[in-house]
Amino acid sequence: MRVVIAEDQVLLRDGLVRLLRDAGHDVVAEVGDARSLISSVNRERPDLVISDIRMPPTHQDDGARAVSFLRERFPDLAVVMLTQVIEPALVAELSQGRVASFGYLLKDRVLDTDAFLDQLEAVATGGTAIDPIVIDGFVRRDGDRLSRLTEREVDVLSRLASGRSNSGIAADLVISKRTVDAHLRSIFDKLGILSDPEDNQRVLAVLEWITGQP
Template sequence: MRIVIAEDAVLLRVGIVRLLEAEGYEVVAAVGDAEALLAAVEEHRPALALTDVRMPPGFRDEGLQAALKIRERFPEVAVLVLSQYVEERYAVRLLSGRTRALGYLLKDRVADVDEFLDAVRRVAEGGTVLDPEVVSQLLVRQQGDPLERITARERDVLVLMAQGRSNAGIAAALVVSESAVAKHINGIFSKLDIPPADYDHRRVLAVLKFLNG
């Protein structure tokens, strides 16, 4: 799998490149700013673009803006965004459109090699991955919302759904049966008024509807 990386911190950029190459991925470009990221994606058409949020020259949201442009111009390219801190508005902006093959993680996750590589794989395969800390903060912000009808256990399930976990993965994390997970998910669909449709699509809609309120 061909990957393009954009990260202005040289040591972190080199570290991610080595980590991915050791896993067998081909890093075709590793750049330090958003403009170079867009040029590299256009030239190489990678399977995945991995980018920081805050990039030169302004260190505001240049990387996020580049990610949004990649989603628009190159819909076949999966995008994984890394952020130093939980920035809710950026997560919401990124997730406000098509969510297939999309991820938003805190940089701290890179230190957990297995978790980071699993996120890369799942996003490249078309999944949606959200950092659990981002989800947790968004859930706290939603207290007092009409969506309070979601139970505490259903919130737990939603957090794991947002991380891209399968029913089996959710069951293992919560130490419950898969049938119990399926029951919770159906309850979530019902409470959020999500009509019958493609199952994976309904899962994404449930997460987005809950986080966006």
């Protein structure tokens, strides 16, 4: 996997580079500002971009704006935002309705490097990985839309949106996989989302709903 890393904290950037290279990936560019991110992606055409939201030149939302521009230019570009910014609205803005190949992870909550590498590979191959805290923020902010769901169904929905498999959800909630399947059928029915036998497509349908897409 060919990766471009955009992170202005040098120690974190170097750590990411080492982690990815040790895992057999090719870091084709490592940059510390938004302008260099755009030029590097234009030049290298990577499989995956890992970017912070706040970085030079203004140290505000330069990384987010650069990623939005790149996703418009390269619709199939896989992106993981690795940030300290807990802002559910940014998921909708940055995903631009294309939640496949998109991740939004919080730096302070990456505690398992193997799990982190799995999330990066999942995003690079068309999956999603959104931190449950971000999803929970959306759930609490937009409670009216979720009023039709039970508390347990909201638990299942938030874990689906974070990229958990049905088996993973069952383990997290200490329930059977059959019970998870039943909750999913109820969620899709209540939200008017057609179910699909492919788990990935169901996750995408839920995420499209969460980010406000039709």
